[in-house]
Amino acid sequence: MPELPDVEGFRRVVAEHARGRRIHEVRVRDASLLRNTTATALRRALEGRTVAGAERRGKWLLIPAGGSGGSGGSGEPILVLHFGMTGELHWVPTRDQPPHPHDRLHLVADGGELRYRDQRKLQGIWLAGDRGQVERVIGPEGPDALGLRAADLERALHGLRRSLKAALMDQNVVAGLGNLLTDEILWQARLDPRRPAGQLGRSERSALHRTLGRVLRTSVRAGRVPAREGWLTAVRDEKGASCPRCGRPLRRDRIGGRRTVWCPSCQR
DNA sequence: CACAGTGTTATCTG
């Protein structure tokens, strides 16, 4: 599930419910999700501190843990989360509710708990001691897809011979787009996902930019890519699905290494 | 039982 709109939703969960609360206890329910730290180190770093906020970077979520009262000579630790394909972040307003079987980490705070839940464990949890360590964990990324400028998109796609599908899903080209979102954007922009990304005409690139922005803003508002009437996402998992726009049968291919649903009649 | 899947990375091949 988690692409940019979902992670943006998780960011809002933290901002609206957890921000400003003191972390009483860190419960590591599955230490195999800890990628660069241990349960002991995570507890030592976070317990007693305050949830200072939440920031999204592409599909990453950063939760800085604010000062515990001391002078804080070494800076504030930052919890770094990636949700893979099945991760979620929940706010549970009552403490000590029975855990969900896929709950991997609980941050127990005043008045509730923040729960990192993940079925497949394809990504995980990092601890950064400062902003520099955050950069090392996340690594290089293209410009964030939300608020992307037309000039940024042009620069990102310039010279690429790869397919649009592969290019848009590459976090080093543009950060935040996943499989579902990319299919929806290319379908709404009427662009063939196999087209070389660097060879779009001016008006095509402009249409792609406008569509990307519109699909993203609508999805962020919903906290997911919505299965809206008239959207590809509404029908993409149906068996003999047909294009919501032209009614002709949709095609399923493997493009850029991922399942791609598109309309060979509309998308050129 | 086989296999694909809303993600990412390493490795191999052309």
Added chain:
DNA sequence: TCAGATAACACTGT
């Protein structure tokens, strides 16, 4: 260097 294919991670639903 670039791009595509494949495997690996771990688990569930079809």
